[in-house]
Amino acid sequence: MTDTQPTVADGSPAGTRNETEDPAKIRRTDHYKKEYVQAFVEKWDELIDWEGRAKSEGRFFIDLLKKRGKVLVLDAATGTGFHSVQLLKAGFSVTSCDGSAEMLAKAFENGRQRGLILNTVHADWRWLNRDLAGKFDAILCLGNSFTHLHEERDRRRTLAEFYAALKHDGILILDQRNYDKILDEGFSTKHKFYYCGDQVSAEPEYVDESLARFCYRFPDGSAYHLNMFPLRRDYTTGLMKQVGFTSVKTYGDFTEDTGDADFLIHVAEKS
Ligand code: SAM
Numbered sequence: 001m002t003d004t005q006p007t008v009a010d011g012s013p014a015g016t017r018n019e020t021e022d023p024a025k026i027r028r029t030d031h032y033k034k035e036y037v038q039a040f041v042e043k044w045d046e047l048i049d050w051e052g053r054a055k056s057e058g059r060f061f062i063d064l065l066k067k068r069g070k071v072l073v074l075d076a077a078t079g080t081g082f083h084s085v086q087l088l089k090a091g092f093s094v095t096s097c098d099g100s101a102e103m104l105a106k107a108f109e110n111g112r113q114r115g116l117i118l119n120t121v122h123a124d125w126r127w128l129n130r131d132l133a134g135k136f137d138a139i140l141c142l143g144n145s146f147t148h149l150h151e152e153r154d155r156r157r158t159l160a161e162f163y164a165a166l167k168h169d170g171i172l173i174l175d176q177r178n179y180d181k182i183l184d185e186g187f188s189t190k191h192k193f194y195y196c197g198d199q200v201s202a203e204p205e206y207v208d209e210s211l212a213r214f215c216y217r218f219p220d221g222s223a224y225h226l227n228m229f230p231l232r233r234d235y236t237t238g239l240m241k242q243v244g245f246t247s248v249k250t251y252g253d254f255t256e257d258t259g260d261a262d263f264l265i266h267v268a269e270k271s
Pocket residue numbers: 032036048076077078079080081082097098099100103123124125126141142143144145148149
């Protein structure tokens with residue numbers, strides 16, 4: 001597939017998707033595998049802009065983990081490897097997991113280019129402990145990834161799998177877009193966090209209580225879509241507590257202030 005190949009609504013090459021399916025009706029957890037096609041994966045780094053992202057995040061996750069003495073980290077939504085690489089460079093022991101083989105291959109290559117060998121595991125969160133051995137001090141599920149789970153039973157199951165893969169005093173760090181803001185006030189962004197590339201736009205095309213369909217437009221004219229479940233903040237933290245996490249603290253855009261944040265970061269404690 002070339003970068004300029006025309007794509008249909010879900011990012012797959014024209015002609016490969018069931019053209020009769022209304023894109024706003026695709027609300028299936030397994031859909032993420034079709035969304036992260038090779039060309040989109042190649043462009044993902046252009047979209048997230050590693051340098052800009054490193055600057056905006058600063059040492060937030062590193063300090064959070066170090067302060068709690070966490071060493072063994074599972075990067076559950078590795079994507080193209082941004083956090084795995086940052087954490088390896090900071091001295092953590094990192095296992096890099098993702099359900100998309102394309103993403104993991106790109107992450108491995110990104111690590112190799114920086115002189116690092118990523119320990120990759122190809123696993124879907126819903127069956128994490130079947131495919132992954134060992135217990136972790138911390139699990140990271142970052143980059144608005146949990147939102148890919150469209151069915152409630154998959155969200156519960158994933159959180160339960162994360163809980164089981166943590167040591168008795170482990171923590172889960174999971175982030176999400178501030179969907180309450182999008183659902184209640186409409187979309188606006190400070191364009192400061194995550195999607196730092198100024199050449200690329202990431203905006204919702206359709207939103208209702210169970211779907212946020214975002215379009216990512218690149219300077220070469222190509223466009224890709226992600227269909228996501230718009231997690232309300234209290235709903236997410238409620239689920240975390242229901243599966244057993246004892247407390248959840250939420251940050252907004254890497255600060256204590258969650259008010260007008262574009263992104264929320266939940267830190268859930270197992271004990
Ligand atoms: N964390 C990376 C970042 O911040 O750049 C990647 C974020 S990307 C939005 C979401 C990632 O979650 C993708 O790599 C996708 O393959 C992965 N993912 C989505 N659903 C998954 C599932 N059920 N099991 C495992 N990985 C999943």
